[in-house]
Amino acid sequence: MSTHRRIDVSAHGPVTVVQIVDKKILDESAIQEMGSEILGLIEQDGRRSLALDFSHVEYLSSAALGKLITLDRKMKGHQGRLSLCSIRPEILEVFKITKLNKVFDIRKDVAEAVAALDA
Amino acid sequence: MGTKTNGWHKELHLPSERGASRHIMEELLDQLATHGWPQSDVFAIHLAAEEAITNAIVHGNKLDESKTVHVVCRVSSQMVRIEVADQGPGFDPKSIPDCTLEERLDVPNGRGVMLMRSFMTRLEYNTTGNRVLMEKQRDPAADAAAE
Numbered sequence: 001m002s003t004h005r006r007i008d009v010s011a012h013g014p015v016t017v018v019q020i021v022d023k024k025i026l027d028e029s030a031i032q033e034m035g036s037e038i039l040g041l042i043e044q045d046g047r048r049s050l051a052l053d054f055s056h057v058e059y060l061s062s063a064a065l066g067k068l069i070t071l072d073r074k075m076k077g078h079q080g081r082l083s084l085c086s087i088r089p090e091i092l093e094v095f096k097i098t099k100l101n102k103v104f105d106i107r108k109d110v111a112e113a114v115a116a117l118d119a
Numbered sequence: 120m121g122t123k124t125n126g127w128h129k130e131l132h133l134p135s136e137r138g139a140s141r142h143i144m145e146e147l148l149d150q151l152a153t154h155g156w157p158q159s160d161v162f163a164i165h166l167a168a169e170e171a172i173t174n175a176i177v178h179g180n181k182l183d184e185s186k187t188v189h190v191v192c193r194v195s196s197q198m199v200r201i202e203v204a205d206q207g208p209g210f211d212p213k214s215i216p217d218c219t220l221e222e223r224l225d226v227p228n229g230r231g232v233m234l235m236r237s238f239m240t241r242l243e244y245n246t247t248g249n250r251v252l253m254e255k256q257r258d259p260a261a262d263a264a265a266e
Contacts, residue, residue, distance in 0.1 A: 026169060028137045059162065061169055062234055066227035073225060090162040097237045098230050099219040 006034035009041065012051075015117045016041060017110055019053040025064035035067040039074060048080035051113035055086035065100060072104060081105070085113035126154070126195030132187040133172065135180040135205075140172040143190055150194045157262055163238035164199055164255055168192075170231040171203040171251050179205025179249055199255045209248030 008019040018038060025031060041047045052068075068084070075082040085107040087095070095101045107113040127150045133139040147168060151161045172188060180186040186206040193200040218229045236242045241254040 059165060061166070061173065062228075062230040063173070065230055069225055069227045090159055094166070094234065097234065099224060103224050 004037045006030065007037050012110075012114045013118055015049045015051055015114045016047045017051045017053055017114065019055065020057050023056055023058045025057060025060040028063060031061075031064050031067050035071060038071055042071070042074055042078060042080065048075075048078060049117040050075065050080070051083045051085055051107070051110060051117060053086050053110050053113075054084060054088070054091065055110075057091065058088065060091060060094070065094070065098065069100070069103065081117055083107050083113040083117055085110055126193060126198075128191070128193040130189075130191045132189055133176070135176050135183050135186050135188060137173075137176065137182070139176060139188070140169055143172075143192065144168065147192055147194070150192075151199070154194055154196045156196075156199070156257070157264070159264070160255065160258065164201075167235040167238050167242075167253055167255075168201055168203075170235050171201065171253065174231055175203050175205035175207075175249075175251075178210070179207035181207065197257045201253045202250065203253075204250035207249050209245075211248055212244050 006021055008021060010017045010019075018041065020034065022030060022034070025034065038050070038052075041050065072082050083105040086109050087106065092101075092106070095104065095106065105116065107116055129143065129146065131143060133142055144165070148161060148165060151164060156164070172190065175188040176182065180188060183206075188206075189202075189204040191200075191202040212232055215229055215232055216223055218224070218226065218233055223229075232242075235251075235253060238255075239253045240256045241252070243252045244250065
């Protein structure tokens with residue numbers, strides 16, 4: 001059983017829900033650590049349906065966006081699926097401005113993300 | 120430095136180390152709240168300031184401990200003005216590719232300046248490209264939406 005500092009992991013049937021613990025995804029080392037923990041779920045644990053829950057996240061930087069893009073690529077490379085959910089309006093605006101809402105599968109909440117990934 | 124009747128201002132030199140924005144950010148956010156800026160604007164200014172300072176430290180000064188980043192912040196109830204200058208050689212902001220082009224959407228970096236420009240009312244670099252000036256005017260529509 002892996003120990004995580006930046007994420008909380010729970011199973012919802014075949015879908016793994018990953019709640020991001022930090023309110024601010026800002027510090028470079030924290031971003032790397034979060035990325036490594038999620039990457040471990042994909043590459044070591046073989047999870048192929050991940051819902052990233054942003055309900056605790058109040059702020060993120062462009063470096064965090066970059067990490068999410070890298071994780072999304074990794075997941076697609078493993079024929080898996082990654083959804084983002086429970087994103088507050090200000091952060092959703094960041095995804096829209098950068099048009100990353102076209103890259104990521106963004107869902108309203110965990111229930112909707114789990115339903116989509118389990119379909 | 121300090122709060123005046125016409126607003127608050129602070130000027131300082133930050134070390135060229137990751138996370139150095141913490142030396143100014145908490146106070147800046149407190150002052151935005153004190154001056155009644157709505158949450159959506161606080162988010163926007165926070166993001167722009169973080170991106171500008173990170174760019175100056177990482178891309179401008181390249182984490183060189185012998186260099187500093189000069190930051191000047193002014194906050195009033197109607198206007199926020201932030202200047203961030205590094206001691207690097209500068210860059211041409213026009214050289215940054217458009218990250219919203221279809222073929223660049225999955226490139227992990229290059230979004231900081233675009234977000235700064237989107238979230239602030241005014242964004243200008245000096246000719247050398249090692250100092251950025253950002254301003255945000257209070258938007259009555261954002262105030263109305265927050266009520």
